[in-house]
Amino acid sequence: MSWHAGLLGDGDVDWPRVLLLALAATVVLTVGAVAATSSASFGPYNPTWDGSSEFREDVQAAPGVEHHLIRDAAEYEELPANDTVAFVVAPDEPYEDEDAARVREFVAEGGTLVVLENRDGASNELLADVGAEARADGRLLRDEQHHFRGPTMPVAADVGNHTLATGIEQLTFNYATAVDPGNATVLVATSEFAYLGSEDDGLDAGDELRSYPVATAENVSNGQVVVVGDPSVTINAMYDEPDNAAFVRGLYDDADHVVVDRSHGDDVPPLTAAVLTVRDSPWLQLLVGTAGIGLVAVLSRVRVRSVLETVRAVLPARFRSVEGRSGGGGSESSRLGLSEHDRVEYLRRRHPEWDDDQVKRMATAFNNHRMEEDGYE
Structure with missing residues (x-):
């Protein structure tokens, strides 16, 4: 058959x-x-409009940059802070004492912390814990004159003279908030027609129209803290809008390590989590590698036997009859039913796409297989 x-x-x-x-x-x-994959908003493995898979892939493709995904804040202790930029994107939970201390130590040792937030919750607590002065306002930012697809998508084109803003002319936001800079340096601000309010409010007589900071930078201890009032600059739907990708790239342009901190957000996909777990454990790498080699060896042997059985099944009837009549005596060729030359010639006709080495190897393997079945070692 x-x-x-x-x-x-x-x-x-x-x-x-x-x-x-x-x-x-x-x-x-x-x-x-x-x-x-993931469906979490701002998730680095979410390929839909509200995920940040394009941002993650951009970082991974950057030459000379090593990408890390942090699932536990304890991993900050293993990073070379001076050469690392860490992105904290709209965390869902506050950083408790030990985790906040780890991030604070990372900044104190020279790390760059980039916080992207449009609320006034967990991120502001983290900013206070690390010693930064900038805070996310939390109210929705609108601009009736300078926007992308509507007032809730303001275009901020007031770009300051700072190395982190080099090469950009504007940022395009989506449900952003303003950043109260404190003593931080303003990198980018809105037009003078912007105002703040709740999500359901429109422009009314009580609103203050003015330019609002939306991105700041400040030195904290030996490190640096950058605050951006919109995590949406990293999502797939907005990443390629002017000049979001260029701005984000500029934040880690001189870094050797880029961290995406998901320790206080939604979990990463299970398959990705498994891969990261194996990558972080030399013992698991050894175990998986050994199991993989064994599986390949078993599958290779099964495949060879399957091919041999196929060759036997399609042998011409005259060869099968000779094989059936062969006994235990005589030469090795007569015991196996046909000569080495016959088998090579048949395989060459049957598989013209095989080269000479493949044909000879298969003929030899078939002979060895038949000898094992007949009790010859």
Whole structure:
């Protein structure tokens, strides 16, 4: 029986089995996609409009930059702070005492902390803990005159003279807030037609129209803290709008390590979490590597045997009859049914796409397989 006998019956395709295999393949691919991606807003493994997979891929593609995904704030202790930029994007939970202390130590040792936030919650607490003065206002920023697709998507084109703002002319926001700079340096600000309010409010007589800072930078101890009033500059829907990607790249242009801190946000996808766990454990790497080598060896042996059985199944009837009549005596060629030359010539005709080395290796392997079956070592 040939290898395709399981799918063909009397020359016809066994459609139920084909459909079952197609369904199984679809299920496996779907489960794999779900396990490798996330639906979390601002998630680095979320490929939809509100994820930041493009930002993550941009960092990974940057020459000379090593990308890290932090799932536990304790990992800050293992980073070379002087050469590292850490992005904290709209955390869902506050940094407790030990975690806040780790981030504070990271900044104190020379690290750059970039906080992107449009609320006044967990990020502001972290900014206070590390000793920064800038704070996210938390109210929605609007601009009736200078915006992208509406007043809630203001375009901030007042760019300051700072190295972190080099090469950009504007930032394009989506549901942003202002940044109260304190003594920090303003990198980018809105036009003079901007105002702050709640999400349901529009412009009224009581609103103050003026230019609001939306990105700041300040030195804290030996490090630096950057605050941006909109985490949306990193999401897929906004990353390529002027000049968001260029600004974000400029924040880590001189760094050797870039960290995306998800320690206080949604979990990463399970498949990604497993890969990161293995990558961080030399013992798990050794175990997985050993298991992989063993699996390849087993599958290779099974594949060779399958091919050999296929060759036997499609041998011409005259060869099979000779093989059936062969006994234990005589030469090795007679015991195996046909000569080495016959097998090579048959395989060459059967598989014209094989080169001479492949044909000879398969003929030799087939001879060895037959000898094992007949009790010859």
